[in-house]
Amino acid sequence: MHSKRGLPVALNYYRVDEELWKNPDKLLQLSSLALRSAQREKTQIKIRSLRLKELPNLSLNIEVMLREVGINDPQTLQLLGAKRSWLKLRSTRKNGRY
Structure with missing residues (x-):
């Protein structure tokens, strides 16, 4: 959770620990999955709201x-x-x- 103007704001971020930073292949794989998921979600929201x-x-x-x-x-x-x-x-x- 992040605080903005005193209110909690949920962010869609993932914490990357030291172990993951040391494994670039795994980091890239997870990053790619997260990006594709975010793009699908954005497309679905856009379709529904049009x-x-x-x-x-x-x-x-x-x-x-x-x-x-x-x-x-x-x-x-x-x-x-x-x-x-x-x-x-x-x-x-x-x-x-x-």
């Missing part, structure tokens, strides 16, 4: 409209494709919702 409005050319208004027709995330939008997504939006407009 909102529709963060995609190019999509505003908050379009995100709201897409959510109303059941398109809640970028993966669903990509799966449906632009044409089917647009047709879903268009059909709700014809029904008087927009």
